[in-house]
Amino acid sequence: MPVSQARSRPEPATQPPPPRRDAARTRERLLASGRQLFAERGLHGVTSHDIAAAAGVAAGTFYLHFRDKAELLRVIATQTTALLRERLDAATREAHGSRQGVPSFSEALVDFAAEHRDLVRILFGRDSEASRVGAAVLDGLATSIAESRRARIAAGEMPASLDPDVLSQALVGLLARVVAWWVEDPRRASREALIDTLTRIQLSGTHPT
Amino acid sequence: MPVSQARSRPEPATQPPPPRRDAARTRERLLASGRQLFAERGLHGVTSHDIAAAAGVAAGTFYLHFRDKAELLRVIATQTTALLRERLDAATREAHGSRQGVPSFSEALVDFAAEHRDLVRILFGRDSEASRVGAAVLDGLATSIAESRRARIAAGEMPASLDPDVLSQALVGLLARVVAWWVEDPRRASREALIDTLTRIQLSGTHPT
């Protein structure tokens, strides 16, 4: 009993003809295609036509949803950034300052990376334009690390032997690199080894012995 | 477009065709212009005409010395890489395995960065194409760090608590980031603070407490 058919009138309960004209859905498809292609080939390795084609729409449609290629990247990066910060903040908040903060942070970071490989490659990968935004995340992270460290030094909780700025850059570089390295091939290390190692390094670098 | 080069042709005993002083100088000027422009604007921000113009030669001359833009970058990166490895190896060798190795290494790295800011920006900066080569340096570095660490663990000189691969990536990311951050504006930290901090972090991360 063929169910097909249906033109002008009686629609089955299920909407079989996926509404082709759904702006939000199209935009989402473009974002998805952008995430994937940017992760694979970088901003310059991808044309707006590529993205449109991957999303299954015509070339012009791209510009109905984004001013230009850079804007698509900006949106992706901004969304990604927000998502990541949210995760990290939540992890840190839960541990509210206890020593548990570091393992939670590591765990949140690694889990984010595992779930959003493409986003990590875009953000922390090596594409100038893209990582200009990634850089902002890292800079933000570095700044907050540096500030918290300065506060602790002032409070006498920590020796002043390490320059807070240098240290924070170091941590941030370390995290980004490890995570970017890992997402290229998650078999390179187990989730646990990764979390454990990141945690130990941070503790050894940032806490007084 | 013939890509092949002389293949089975017997090469004369005499080494490469005696490079005209002029030709060598032109090539050198192109390399210098490339170093500067790539550092400033990245591979995609620079045209072959730009480089030729900066070197004071005609557009076509560029292709007399380099197959294409990518080759110029490759040559620059290779030279840079060799230079950096040489410095680092020398520093490590001098300290031959003593605990002095780490400070020497840090010092060599920082001094290299101070002398070759453009090269560091090209190698460790965030330009996809360019740092594909920079990545190779870092990968090489990471590999040798990982190997040496594995050897020490095997020899019982070090606990197996940290995954050698993760750790080596971490170190390499940390060094690259700190150095790249610093060359953007060397007033961000004094040479000494930089060396000291890098040294301490590496020691804390890599040595048993």
Added chain:
Amino acid sequence: MPVSQARSRPEPATQPPPPRRDAARTRERLLASGRQLFAERGLHGVTSHDIAAAAGVAAGTFYLHFRDKAELLRVIATQTTALLRERLDAATREAHGSRQGVPSFSEALVDFAAEHRDLVRILFGRDSEASRVGAAVLDGLATSIAESRRARIAAGEMPASLDPDVLSQALVGLLARVVAWWVEDPRRASREALIDTLTRIQLSGTHPT
């Protein structure tokens, strides 16, 4: 109760297909937007989207009322042309051939310009496509001027010293230019000076001394 403007055709009791108040209003809004935007930016400086947006309707609605952008222009130009001719004819008719014809004509022209600056800019301004229509008005004007002059020459009322075709083009060029120049900034000359000067020039050029 519409006071339809009778022509010669007997209209059925029921007016044209009862134009929905809405449709007619939409069309009118599009015409108004078109007049304004074409006057400001020329045919090429305006998109069909611009016009629709200015009229407060969706892009597709434009094509419900006009076959394409050119048609909108054509309609505007035609209406404008008809309006202008009507005014000029009326002025000339009232003076029925008396010497008063010229001042009346000038006055009618200047007053039309004052009331319909946008239309004058579209018609006599310098936009290729648009003024192809304006050109038609002027050509028509020139033709009738040339004809009337030829008649007078034949009737011996005027010397044959001036080529009627050249003269009519001259008059038409003169009028269009002066009017277009004036509407750009009506403070450039008072209405009276304008009318007076135009009148004198026409008289001196077209009447025997």
Added chain:
Amino acid sequence: MPVSQARSRPEPATQPPPPRRDAARTRERLLASGRQLFAERGLHGVTSHDIAAAAGVAAGTFYLHFRDKAELLRVIATQTTALLRERLDAATREAHGSRQGVPSFSEALVDFAAEHRDLVRILFGRDSEASRVGAAVLDGLATSIAESRRARIAAGEMPASLDPDVLSQALVGLLARVVAWWVEDPRRASREALIDTLTRIQLSGTHPT
């Protein structure tokens, strides 16, 4: 006895291979193609590819010689303008203020139009972009006419009955229109009739009876 001679290779006395790589010649060909195509179809009716093709060069070559399409037009217009002014100035100068000035001026204008039909169509034709430059010529002309008239009125040589600004616009509009009309088809009037009519109109409009 050919003196030529030359490089390493014996060149025939005549240079048969017309040097294909002559920048000046290419630029000239592009200008010529531009003049013709702009005159025929206006700025918007012509693509840079069209012009390049008409000049017998590749699309990219266009941009080797002109920044963009608008620049080509600007150059053409500027050259044309200069040429026209030169002719008109010369004609006026020769007659140095005598009543002969007007006929000389008319003659120069008509002869210029006869020789450079394309240029006249570009300058005085109805293409917005193009005639923005043409407009400048006319404005300049109008200004100088207005000034000279004002001087004469001040000197009591002429009645103040006609507004100098309106009058100058009128003259300029008249001349441009007549000339543009004529070049479309020079059979519309003989050179002499044209000159004669233009002269008489100007005299009647600008001189006291």
Added chain:
DNA sequence: GATGAATGAGTATTCATTCAT
């Protein structure tokens, strides 16, 4: 070796127009 004019494929972007809803 060097020159620099020429090439032409590549790409981003616009916009008139259509059509399913």
Added chain:
DNA sequence: AATGAATGAATACTCATTCAT
């Protein structure tokens, strides 16, 4: 009638690379 998302042809402009001189 109206909507507005989608289309895709059109086009300006760039730039790596070639090659005759």
